[in-house]
């Protein structure tokens with residue numbers, strides 16, 4: 580059953596739709612993807628059509644991937660605009676105002692547009708239970724609510740020249756196209772204290788962005804997204820290290836050139852553009868072969884593409900994943 584856009588009004592609605600994913604959601608996803616892929620590579624339409632909705636769930640073995648508690652998901656965060664201490668982010672992010680909030684989708688598209696957040700909340704929302712692996716070596720299982728990015732990109736009609744999607748986080752004083760955004764500093768700190776440059780930026784190859792597993796999340800555990808997790812709208816790319824999943828997005832621009840990304844700017848030797856989860860390619864300072872699942876004691880093996888190989892491996896055919904890490 581697919582959740583009707585008109586039904587998404589408040590937290591209670593989110594709550595009542597915990598299991599709304601399942602069969603119905605697939606049809607919509609595939610239709611939207613087919614449309615979007617047409618701009619890029621007709622062969623990809625088939626790839627999307629093959630996908631079984633069960634593959635979006637993270638449990639190859641029953642009991643192996645229990646959902647991480649809401650308590651852990653909302654109190655162990657990386658959001659450097661607020662704090663570099665994971666346990667301090669939740670309290671600091673209380674001061675983020677998420678209204679008014681607009682997102683511009685521009686660049687190499689036929690119909691560039693500004694979307695109000697409330698319009699995006701009316702898109703068909705699905706629950707997606709995903710593994711989430713931070714490059715630092717910890718992981719969780721998150722029950723997101725959101726919609727595939729391709730559902731949004733369809734509306735602006737990507738041009739065939741577009742090869743990448745660039746994403747930008749809200750940051751006070753950085754409002755290039757005069758969006759309606761909250762006034763004031765919202766509790767965000769200077770990049771000097773965080774050791775990285777703000778606004779936080781990320782990027783995907785367009786075919787990655789159009790992949791049905793890549794979503795814009797609007798909720799968590801059936802409720803609206805908590806500030807510390809990137810309210811009101813954040814990217815989630817479950818086969819890539821967590822830092823690719825940029826929070827509190829205000830701009831998505833399609834480009835011909837590979838866009839700059841925050842952690843790659845900070846240290847290009849340690850953080851590549853692709854940053855696909857890969858147990859065989861270590862971080863220069865630590866192994867990526869295993870991870871600590873938050874809430875568990877014994878480390879577990881990290882899976883190639885975070886366990887989503889079947890869905891995404893063909894995006895990288897012919898690439899040397901050691902060089903293009």
Ligand SMILES: Nc1nc2c(c(=O)[nH]1)N[C@H]1C(S)=C(S)[C@@H](COP(=O)(O)O)O[C@H]1N2
Pocket residue numbers: 652655656657658659660712713714748779807808809820821822823824825826827
């Ligand atoms: N704008 C912004 N987005 C961000 C970050 C950040 O510091 N700023 N941290 C990234 C990192 S390193 C991770 S692991 C995830 C953490 O998401 P979570 O707090 O929802 O678990 O957000 C990513 N997105």
Ligand SMILES: [Mo]
Pocket residue numbers: 657712713714715820821822
């Ligand atoms: Mo991370």
